[in-house]
Amino acid sequence: MKRYLVAGLLVWLPLGVTLLVVRMLINWLDGFTTLLPEQYRPENILGYAVPGLGAVLTILVVLVTGIIAANFVGRRFVKAWEQLLARIPLVRSIYSASKQLTETVFSDSGQSFRQVVMVEFPRKGVWTLAFVTGRGIVEAEAVLEKDMTNIYVPTTPNPTGGYFLMVPKEELIELDMSVDEGLKTILSMGAVSASERAMKLAAQPVNP
Numbered sequence: 001m002k003r004y005l006v007a008g009l010l011v012w013l014p015l016g017v018t019l020l021v022v023r024m025l026i027n028w029l030d031g032f033t034t035l036l037p038e039q040y041r042p043e044n045i046l047g048y049a050v051p052g053l054g055a056v057l058t059i060l061v062v063l064v065t066g067i068i069a070a071n072f073v074g075r076r077f078v079k080a081w082e083q084l085l086a087r088i089p090l091v092r093s094i095y096s097a098s099k100q101l102t103e104t105v106f107s108d109s110g111q112s113f114r115q116v117v118m119v120e121f122p123r124k125g126v127w128t129l130a131f132v133t134g135r136g137i138v139e140a141e142a143v144l145e146k147d148m149t150n151i152y153v154p155t156t157p158n159p160t161g162g163y164f165l166m167v168p169k170e171e172l173i174e175l176d177m178s179v180d181e182g183l184k185t186i187l188s189m190g191a192v193s194a195s196e197r198a199m200k201l202a203a204q205p206v207n208p
Contacts, residue, residue: 026054116175133150135148148167
């Protein structure tokens, strides 16, 4: 009975978690329709709400924006828009930081979130996984007289929250682990990584 119960959980639990996350994401994207004037919202035009329609419209808007921004006229429009935002106090700081972060993360040549490391956190003797976000700040390196590395320590099981740390390079241990493996380890609180490692060890031939 226990074996059948566990087998059933192994089927339904991952599926349920996946559906829950996808549903949360779709509901979040559907919320963007509230930015439209009330008379142009899908539920008012069609007379009823269509789940997922806001997500589809959001993806289409992003895609069309990308197509427009990729051509000559679109690039000039984006440049003019950025120049306008650069004249507004506070807004220019937020926009500039957000733009640089987006370009760094999605750039093929960028180094952010490409390396998984171990760091002692929140105290000595306790280790956790972190992602390298970039080289240390020049002023901090000059003051400390050390090569620093910027890292992001995500919380578990929700990696969208976490801590930004500047750590001496020699205090980090680089791991031969992909970012996907690191995220799975954090999301599962280490359970997935441990089970995968056990399976790999079990598959290795035993030397007599």
